[in-house]
Amino acid sequence: MSGKYDLVLMDMQMPVMDGYTATRIIRKWEVEKGAKSTPIIALTAHAFKEDTQKSLDAGCTAHLTKPIKKIKLLEALSEYAKTYL
Secondary structure, three states, X not given: OOOOOOOEEEEOOOOOOOHXXXXXXXXXXXXXXXXXXXXXXXXXXXXXHHHHHHHHHHOOOEXXXXXXXXXXXXXXXXXXXXXXX
16 A cells, blocks of 8 residues: 555455455555556456456456466556556
């Protein structure tokens, strides 16, 4: 919360707090502070359409499935972190 980030790669299966919860908390904080939304890209092994929708419903900007192909990661970085590249 003390830093500014160009993009977050969110592991959706973290053990203590999953990425869905973490994303919801980030989005709530952004709204409360009036902060610009940081792109959050979900990283998960779950590849069904429902899994993608679950990530988007949590507030993620995009959804990538693991293992991640280099070209897909570069495309996502290019699209969602324009200031980064």
